[in-house]
Amino acid sequence: MSRRGPFALCLLLLGACQRTSAPAVPDAGSPVAASAPAPAAVPVPEPIPTCRAAGAAPLDAALDYLDNGKFPEALSCAAQASALEPDSAAAHSARGEALAALNRTAEAQVAYARALAIDPGHPDALLGAAHLYAVQLPSSREYDELGALYAERGLSQADVSPESLPRFALVSAMALNDLGQASEALQRAQLVLAREPQNHEAAYEKALALFELCRFAEARSAFSGLVNDKERGAHAHYHLGLLLEREGKWKQAQTHFDKARALSPEDFPVPPTPSQEEFRAEVARAVSALPEDMRKDLSGVLVRAEELPADEDLLSGEPPLSPAILGLFRGPPLGEPCDGMETPCRSVALYRLNLARAVRSREELREQIRVTLLHEVGHLRGEDDQELAARGLE
Numbered sequence: 001m002s003r004r005g006p007f008a009l010c011l012l013l014l015g016a017c018q019r020t021s022a023p024a025v026p027d028a029g030s031p032v033a034a035s036a037p038a039p040a041a042v043p044v045p046e047p048i049p050t051c052r053a054a055g056a057a058p059l060d061a062a063l064d065y066l067d068n069g070k071f072p073e074a075l076s077c078a079a080q081a082s083a084l085e086p087d088s089a090a091a092h093s094a095r096g097e098a099l100a101a102l103n104r105t106a107e108a109q110v111a112y113a114r115a116l117a118i119d120p121g122h123p124d125a126l127l128g129a130a131h132l133y134a135v136q137l138p139s140s141r142e143y144d145e146l147g148a149l150y151a152e153r154g155l156s157q158a159d160v161s162p163e164s165l166p167r168f169a170l171v172s173a174m175a176l177n178d179l180g181q182a183s184e185a186l187q188r189a190q191l192v193l194a195r196e197p198q199n200h201e202a203a204y205e206k207a208l209a210l211f212e213l214c215r216f217a218e219a220r221s222a223f224s225g226l227v228n229d230k231e232r233g234a235h236a237h238y239h240l241g242l243l244l245e246r247e248g249k250w251k252q253a254q255t256h257f258d259k260a261r262a263l264s265p266e267d268f269p270v271p272p273t274p275s276q277e278e279f280r281a282e283v284a285r286a287v288s289a290l291p292e293d294m295r296k297d298l299s300g301v302l303v304r305a306e307e308l309p310a311d312e313d314l315l316s317g318e319p320p321l322s323p324a325i326l327g328l329f330r331g332p333p334l335g336e337p338c339d340g341m342e343t344p345c346r347s348v349a350l351y352r353l354n355l356a357r358a359v360r361s362r363e364e365l366r367e368q369i370r371v372t373l374l375h376e377v378g379h380l381r382g383e384d385d386q387e388l389a390a391r392g393l394e
Contacts, residue, residue, distance in 0.1 A: 089119035182212035234264035
């Protein structure tokens with residue numbers, strides 16, 4: 001589920017800039033056709049029209065067009081400006097902004113990279129690149145890390161302008177929340193709200209950070225203030241449902257889940273929630289399907305099917321764990337002694353309700369159970385979250 005749509009600064013849908021796959025190579029035993037089919041024609045990009053600068057310098061004209069939302073015209077003038085001054089970070093940044101607004105994201109990435117190679121501290125390029133990676137492109141750890149890096153670099157500039165500071169801080173809060181760095185995200189959201197108290201995007205990022213930090217009473221108050229917001233109301237209702245569910249107020253929680261679904265059915269479809277018995281059976285099948293070495297490591301380790309993470313588990317460390325975690329390994333890794341605090345010494349929990357909400361079908365649920373189990377076995381073996389994320393087991 002993506003939360004980026006309602007909260008982008010100027011979000012546009014991702015365009016079809018996919019890497020083309022290499023042609024298939026026939027198997028050694030396959031018959032080869034007498035003549036191979038001609039390769040598909042590569043589409044020729046449409047030429048950019050001539051810049052209509054009306055007597056102004058091309059870069060000035062591009063910036064004016066950007067300010068007025070005329071992105072094709074801005075691109076034509078920014079392209080001319082960057083051709084005339086190839087070492088101008090401002091020209092490449094303006095070109096990147098126009099390309100991003102036109103949903104030509106792959107080209108925008110290159111334009112911003114060139115601007116920042118020329119001037120690593122260029123404020124417009126930093127803000128544009130931060131927004132591109134943290135908000136516009138599909139969420140991934142790599143993109144979010146780049147978005148946070150550029151936003152934080154912008155905030156660290158000694159001459160950051162008063163109007164740019166909250167914009168950098170907001171993008172940073174978004175990226176940091178997506179990266180699970182809720183404490184830092186909360187600080188950035190509060191920085192924005194100190195200057196712009198009515199900024200609902202920052203208010204949402206603050207509410208989300210409070211939820212992730214298990215400050216549930218504060219999160220409930222913060223989300224309650226957003227339920228009537230046109231763009232954020234669905235997400236506010238959804239999180240209020242999660243909070244009420246943790247209190248065992250199932251009917252009230254379901255009311256908020258239903259409102260979230262009515263407001264944004266694509267973001268909040270009906271989860272494929274199995275019964276408790278069905279979930280236990282799926283977990284048992286996932287354990288049985290593990291490689292032999294993993295099953296051996298799990299020998300004597302209790303694998304539990306649970307409903308939701310308990311408060312004492314979430315608050316067992318600092319920072320606290322996210323209430324949305326899909327699974328949890330309890331105890332010391334293999335090879336380390338038990339301290340007598342855990343009974344049993346080691347165990348794995350998989351959370352039925354959180355897992356069901358993370359997917360859209362029973363097939364996806366089975367796969368997510370498998371991946372989550374592999375993640376927890378990784379912790380059992382002593383791997384940390386960063387190592388597991390690097391292996392695609394985030």
